[in-house]
Amino acid sequence: MADEADEDDGQRIPEQIARREELRAKIQEAKAAIEQQAREKEQRRQDREDHDRDDEDPPKPSTKRKNPNDAKPEDRNQINLIDPDSHLMRKSRRDGWQQAYNAQAVVDADGSQLILASYVADSSADNWELEPALETVSPEVGAPTTVLADAGYVRKKLIMRFDSDPEAPELYLAITGDDHDLRRYDYRPPKKKTKVVKDPVLIAMREKVRSNEGRKIYQKRKQSVEPVFGIIKSVLGFDQFLRRGFNAVNAEWNLVCTAYNLKRMWRIATADPVPTGCAGG
Structure with missing residues (x-):
């Protein structure tokens, strides 16, 4: 009886719930990584535009540059949690x-x-x-x-x-x-x-x-x-x-x-x- 009480004391998280919380944490980790990639991609895009822009071809005054920190990932974006740097x-x-x-x-x-x-x-x-x-x-x-x-x-x-x-x-x-x-x-x-x-x-x-x-x-x-x-x-x-x-x-x-x-x-x-x-x- 004592062994059975030790195995199920009512304070342990059921295995299914623990697994669910682990998956949820991985999803949040992937979400944060994809959002960071979107910001970095937008920053690289702007840097490349600046690199290719000639002095005779300045940006239009009415064109408002997007803040890279406001960049949002597209629905099709995904990430590999084993190797986040790969694509x-x-x-x-x-x-x-x-x-x-x-x-x-x-x-x-x-x-x-x-x-x-x-x-x-x-x-x-x-x-x-x-x-x-x-x-x-x-x-x-x-x-x-x-x-x-x-x-x-x-x-x-x-x-x-x-x-x-x-x-x-x-x-x-x-x-x-x-x-x-x-x-x-x-x-x-x-x-x-x-x-x-x-x-x-x-x-x-x-x-x-x-x-x-x-x-x-x-x-x-x-x-x-x-x-x-x-x-x-x-x-x-x-x-x-x-x-x-x-x-x-x-x-x-x-x-x-x-x-x-x-x-x-x-x-x-x-x-x-x-x-x-x-x-x-």
Whole structure:
């Protein structure tokens, strides 16, 4: 009888109620985290607008800036309590959604295929990552003279900034997906829908990439950066992050890129020299 009294003294919270309170606490935690993300997102949006705004294009006097602290999350926003720093992303429209980070890498396109800089971003969009990626390249490596990037990095203000800065590297930026695979002969059936480009800045960049010289230069992209990610996934066997949290995942990605570079440098150092000529007898 004493044992039964100890097991149920009338003062303990039933298991169902305890579980309910635990779930309620997690919901409140998720709610607070989503609201904080909405405030941070609005602040980043305003910072990017300020970064892209020219002196000749000031904000309209009647435009009232929203206070980031008043930003509200959308109904579709959600968060992962195991790794709140990650976000729902998908590689393309053909891929499914998954909790992920956006791994970035700057790769040498002049033959070595070494990774010059690497980091992870918490947004699936690449169009704000080109400048941070170039800034991540160490001065000891040297500033890039030419930059090749796919259509995911397209942004009009970015192109204008590169064109107006004499110290900026030469930019070759694909404007649409049609510019990625510039074949001399293409017998595939034409796409039903193609993106119409009307902006003069974007049209000029497209013509630059599609010119004879631009094709030769831009072709280096698919034989440099694309194989690097393929080797990391297929040869090194790294197809998902094992750590949690932005700083931890960033450190993990840098470690993986370092491992790739060591493997690549060993391959370069031990490769047989290419013969410069031959003789026949």
